Amino acid sequence: MTDTVTGTTPLQRSSSRRLVDLAIEYNFIVIFLVVVAIAAILSPNFLTPTNISNLFQQAAVVGVVAIGMTFVILTGNIDLSVGSVTALCGMLVAVLLAGGMPIVPALAITIFTGAVAGASIGSITAFAAVPSFIVSLAGLVSFRGVTYLLTNGTPVAGLPPEFAAISSTMVPLLPGIQVSTMGIIFVALCVAAGALLRLTVFGESVYATGGNPEAARLSGLPTTRILILVFTASGVMSALAGILLTSRLRIGQPTAAQGLELDAIAAVVLGGTSLFGGRGGVLGTFFAVMLLQVLRNIFNLLGLGSFYQMTVTGLIIVAAILLNRFIDIRRGRA
Numbered sequence: 001m002t003d004t005v006t007g008t009t010p011l012q013r014s015s016s017r018r019l020v021d022l023a024i025e026y027n028f029i030v031i032f033l034v035v036v037a038i039a040a041i042l043s044p045n046f047l048t049p050t051n052i053s054n055l056f057q058q059a060a061v062v063g064v065v066a067i068g069m070t071f072v073i074l075t076g077n078i079d080l081s082v083g084s085v086t087a088l089c090g091m092l093v094a095v096l097l098a099g100g101m102p103i104v105p106a107l108a109i110t111i112f113t114g115a116v117a118g119a120s121i122g123s124i125t126a127f128a129a130v131p132s133f134i135v136s137l138a139g140l141v142s143f144r145g146v147t148y149l150l151t152n153g154t155p156v157a158g159l160p161p162e163f164a165a166i167s168s169t170m171v172p173l174l175p176g177i178q179v180s181t182m183g184i185i186f187v188a189l190c191v192a193a194g195a196l197l198r199l200t201v202f203g204e205s206v207y208a209t210g211g212n213p214e215a216a217r218l219s220g221l222p223t224t225r226i227l228i229l230v231f232t233a234s235g236v237m238s239a240l241a242g243i244l245l246t247s248r249l250r251i252g253q254p255t256a257a258q259g260l261e262l263d264a265i266a267a268v269v270l271g272g273t274s275l276f277g278g279r280g281g282v283l284g285t286f287f288a289v290m291l292l293q294v295l296r297n298i299f300n301l302l303g304l305g306s307f308y309q310m311t312v313t314g315l316i317i318v319a320a321i322l323l324n325r326f327i328d329i330r331r332g333r334a
Helices: 010-025 027-042 049-074 082-098 103-127 132-151 161-168 181-199 201-211 213-218 223-249 260-270 282-301 306-333
Strands: 170-174 177-180
Touching: 027 282, 027 306, 049 082, 049 177, 049 181, 049 201, 049 223, 049 260, 049 282, 082 103, 082 132, 082 223, 082 260, 103 132, 103 223, 161 181, 161 223, 170 181, 177 181, 181 201, 181 223, 181 282, 201 213, 201 223, 213 223, 260 282, 260 306, 282 306
Parallel strands: none
Antiparallel strands: 170 177
C-alpha cells in the first residue's frame, strides 16, 4: 500500500531505513569516501598512482600498530606502550644487523622481543588485576629507556641494502598502481586479523571478553589467557612496525615512534571500536588509518601547516566519537 503523504510503499520505506542504518553503522567508510572525494577535488595530484602508493606506505607503521591495538581495545583494555615497543624493536633489529647478524635471525629475535614485551604487560594486567592503563604506561617509560640504553641514545646506521628492500620494493596492487611492500604488509595483516576476529573461536572469545568479562569468565572462557594473547599480539604488531620503520628510515633511531600510541588509539576509536570493549573491528581501523593519512596528505599537498592538520583531525575524531556514542544509545533503546 502506498503512503498518500510521501508516495512510498512500506517496502521502499523499509529499504530507506535500512540504508540509513547501514550508513550510520559504517560511518567510518562514509566519512572516508567523503574526505577522499573532497581531497580529489582540492588537489589534482591526490589520485595519482605515486600519491596513492605514498598513502599506503605512510599509513603502514601506524596501521600495523593499530591492528594490535584493536585487539586490546576490543577486550576493554588499552596499551600505551606500543610506541616505545616499536622504537625498541626498531633499534634492536638495527643493532643486530649492524653487528653482522643475518636478516632472518635478526627479524625473528626482534619479533620475539615484541611478543615478550606485550605478554609481560598482559600477564601483569591479567594476573595482578592492575588496570592496563597503568601497566602499559609503565611500559611506555621503561621500554623507551631500554631503547636509549641499547646505544646510549646514538642512532645506528650501516644497515644492509637487503633490509631496506623490505619497505622499498614496489608490488602491483591495481592496474597502473604499485604499492610498496610496507603497504602490502599492512593490507595483508588487516585481512588476516579481520578473518581471525570474525571467523574463529578466538575472535568470538575476544568480543565476549570485552562485552562482559564476568559473564565470559562464568561461561568458561579463559579470559586471563585471552588478555595475555591480545597484548602479545599488540607487542608482535609493534615489533613488525618497528622493523618496517627502521627499514624505511634505513637507520635505527631511538627517538622514533614518539606519540605513535596516540595515533593508534585515535585510529581504532575513529574506526568505531568502543573503548569499553566488545564492539568494533579491524575493518573500521583500516579505513580510519587511511582517513587520517588522507587528511595529512591533502594538507601537505595544499601546503598548509601542521596546525590546521591537528585541528581538523581532532574535530573529526570528536565527531566520530559522538556519532559512535549515538549508535550505542540507539542500540540500547532497541
